[in-house]
Amino acid sequence: MTQHIVNVSGGKDSTACYLLALQSGRPFRAVMADTGNEHQITMDYAQGLAAKTGGPEVEVFRADFSERIAKKRRYVAEKWPLKGVPCATIDRALEVLQPTGNPFLDLCIWKGRFPSRRAQFCTEFLKSEAIQQKVIDVTRKSATVIQWLGVRRDESIARRHSPMWQTVRTPGQHVMRFYRPLIHWTAENVFSFAAHHGVDPNPLYLEGMGRVGCFPCINASKAELRAIWRRYPDAFERIEDWEDIVADASKRGAATFFAADVTPEGARMARAGISGARGGPQYPRAKQVAAWAQTDRGGRQHSWLIDAEDDGVSCTSQYGLCE
């Protein structure tokens, strides 16, 4: 027996994958990992696919870090005093080392830090592991699994050599195969395929978002951050709230969502070893990064030219969705 599983994210590629699976006539399950950092528009879009197309409901899964946080609590209480960590730091960490139910925040509380480009553990724990444990491992006990992934080679250099098919064999489990049916497609192919099936893109693309995963993603470009700040400044408020909580959970008392070297000022402060409010380099805060995203190339002047460009175009999507 073979079980087809389509990974849905609410983005354009996974939507095309879902439609392709539907078009193939094979029965399939559609699954999505909610990181807790998605925009509600994306969640609604993904979960609305079934009603729009007559396909299967998108099943949403969330990673759970309760056990890991409980273990970290015990570690902090028992081991940090032996390492000479100040009592105030330990008390503060124990206060926030509680599961909040938001996977992204809980992951960062557990780790005592945010993910970064060099330590991009978010994808692994929030997406891969959540789907692997809750769906794939369970299914592979009784069936061969074919996972459909909306990956295209022209998306990035890292994906340039992705194969269309890949087989994974694990002792005691049925075979799993990754299938990347869009591997040779362009972004334009993806959008026109969805349009052909009468499915509009995620509305966030029409608001200028280059990608619609985490909102924001730690890897968001300056233009993407600018687009988010213009329309959804509350996203940065939420991230700053998270920064405070994760800072409390960390031994050094500081944690920022974006890397210090994202902004010239943050890079300068990191180089100079300038300390933040609690003794660690607490720069740049999320709203400082948002302010920098409004600046011109040098990163110092607020750019009125950028304002004029953004305000003067009705559809700012970099995929050119205006027809």
Ligand code: SF4
């Ligand atoms: S979208 Fe960005 S922040 Fe979210 S899991 Fe992926 S890399 Fe991490």
